[in-house]
Amino acid sequence: METSPFRWSVSAAVAVFDDDGRVLIQRRRDNGRWELPGGCVDPRETPWRAARRECEEETGVRPRNLKLSGCYTRCDVPVTEFVFAADMHAGTPTPSDEASESRFVPIEDAVGMTGPVFARKIHAARQAAEFDALAVDYARHDTNQWL
DSSP states (O other): OOOOSOOOEEEEEEEEEOTTSOEEEEEETTTOOEEOSEEEOOTTOOHHHHHHHHHHHHHSEEEEEEEEEEEEEETTTTEEEEEEEEEEEEEOOOOOSSEEEEEEEOHHHHHHHHOHHHHHHHHHHHHHHHHOOOOOEEEEEOSSSBO
8 A cells, every 4th residue: 555645757768869860859749849759657667668668659660779878857746767769660750649740850959959958868868879888877857957
């Protein structure tokens, strides 16, 4: 029986890179913001599996070779976020119930479209993908800025 007054959530997102080095981003239907595909990790689901599932559900793109690139704590709501770097395996970016648009864009464009929080996540993922980095980025944020 749950007795804690806190409800902590775990989410997973993925920065999928295509052969041209572009990153997949989506425009969310609920707030109109450009973000990496991702969402809540279901009970008894790993963050890796959730990242794959959410990406395919939201964008139509199936990622592969997921590498953990960041673990972030949101301070505005109780959420721990796992972010992965991945290669594109199959599919075509398409709209969904959760995303009005999905597309691959150059990293510089994605950084300008997503704001400072997602920009850092994209850069950390790119480093993990390019350099096979073992280091995982960690930071706290409130959705709009790093703390």
